[in-house]
Amino acid sequence: MGTIKAALLGFGTVGQGVYEAVRSHRQQLKARLGAEVEIVAVLIKNPYKKRDVGRSVLVTTDFEEILAIPGLEVVFEAIVGEEPGFSYCMKAIEKGCHVITANKVMFAKYGEILLEHAKAHGVYVGYEATTAGGVPVIRTIAHQLQVNDIQRVQAILNGTSNFILTEMREKHLPFEEALAIAQQHGYAEADPGNDIEGKDAFCKLMILSRLVFGGQPDWKEVEVEGINALTLADVEKAEKKGLRYKHIADVYRYGDTLKASVKPVLVPPEHALYAIEGVNNAVTIYGSLIGKITLAGPGAGKFPTASAMIEDLAGGYRRIPQMNAI
């Protein structure tokens, strides 16, 4: 029984979560994978910041150093943005490493290329952590809904936006104050643009679209609207009518094309996403046999996202010989 050597690209909240979770769940990983998982290297940006990692761990700003590690098998990519994440993932695949990514901006654009590249090199690319945080929507759709024709996916994919809308309604706060609370809680970035303008949810929706429908709608045709135009008055008016604004990402088949939108939608209590509150995410899937099912849970956060990455490794790693055989 050997050791599975893994490297971590990025050591922000998610990267640190993976590092800690691999250590705290060492026994469970060993039981599942038949080998211990060891994080042997961490790629960082700022070499002057102190990192809380074991002495034997290589901490470097140079990705080539990581690629050169003999016997490296797994790369966890937890960098933000298209580049250098994409190039690093491509190189890791070429080196024969399995790649587990949480990078939604990169994967929305380059997912197809990465998956093709991985197939050609006989390795696994897991992207569960890109979408809906800890909720295992990607692999549930991929493995548990293989026969159903999926007609539509409707989802709450940005925890920050959902948290802000919940705060506005429950505490009668104006948008700016609710946003400030989200930032205090660490949900929203200092620059919350991607969250509140709908770009983050858009990327996740495009990832779901490729998985469910085998393609994406023309990005320019997708209506993307954030929650930043909603006022407290809007939210209160809706509440009086028994409705709620939810920031909903929606993609469905329309004849031979795909239609998608990401925007605030007024929903009634019987809507599956009405009761999804706070930083939770939820994905509703409409299938030809199953009807409508909804998966909900924490849409972000250190350990939920780490959970998605580690479960992805445990589930995917095993499946590789089978994947290649198909």
Add this chain to the structure above:
Amino acid sequence: MGTIKAALLGFGTVGQGVYEAVRSHRQQLKARLGAEVEIVAVLIKNPYKKRDVGRSVLVTTDFEEILAIPGLEVVFEAIVGEEPGFSYCMKAIEKGCHVITANKVMFAKYGEILLEHAKAHGVYVGYEATTAGGVPVIRTIAHQLQVNDIQRVQAILNGTSNFILTEMREKHLPFEEALAIAQQHGYAEADPGNDIEGKDAFCKLMILSRLVFGGQPDWKEVEVEGINALTLADVEKAEKKGLRYKHIADVYRYGDTLKASVKPVLVPPEHALYAIEGVNNAVTIYGSLIGKITLAGPGAGKFPTASAMIEDLAGGYRRIPQMNAI
């Protein structure tokens, strides 16, 4: 590319759903399994009832006739009750058939034996359809949550009870009238005892317990209470306080033992099961890394249950060579 020969035990609502779904999703099954699935035989109880099946399908009351079919590969078991379901499944396994069951009463008691027997004979036993109807909770827990330590499962597992509670609250109906509506809709049996007394939810909870914790609590120690003692006054009193009665099946680790209960519980709006309405089921899983996730959807019905059985075949069939290798 050959044909996968399958037999159907039982031709009630679920059995008919599987029969129709296999036909309507022929292409999807072929794409996933590399072979067409054909229902070649149906086991019935009443030989005088007309059955809407193809001419080439063997319709029989004699299980031995089905077992004797050359090259039979899959048995869908959709009979109600411990026997003869259990004996039939054991014999099918011995004959080398994969078994996909929807029989919760049987599987709650004999699941462990069936799974062991299947392992010994190199076949797959799928039981997704026993629990939470179409919602893929069994395989999500089995395959998507392999690293997380699951500490607790709380669930709404009986659609009829949940429907009755929803009707009572929304329409201010007494229990008996809500039950009558459930029966008119075909949700509750003529003898609704198993549903409203909590026995159905108990069986499903025991199935989840074995899966999640590798065992079941002592059945005699589990508090099982149905919704039949709840009055409209109880429901209305709760509503005034902003609470709802939900019939909750709950199992969790307590030291070295397992504790479980199945009973009406008052829950506040922030509870994950508060908003689960009508005939829906939902399962909330508490994991060490993931936090709390909830899977919700139709808890019963012809096509949701058929969906669970067919997806189980598609997912499990592929996995068999790998399962045996482990």
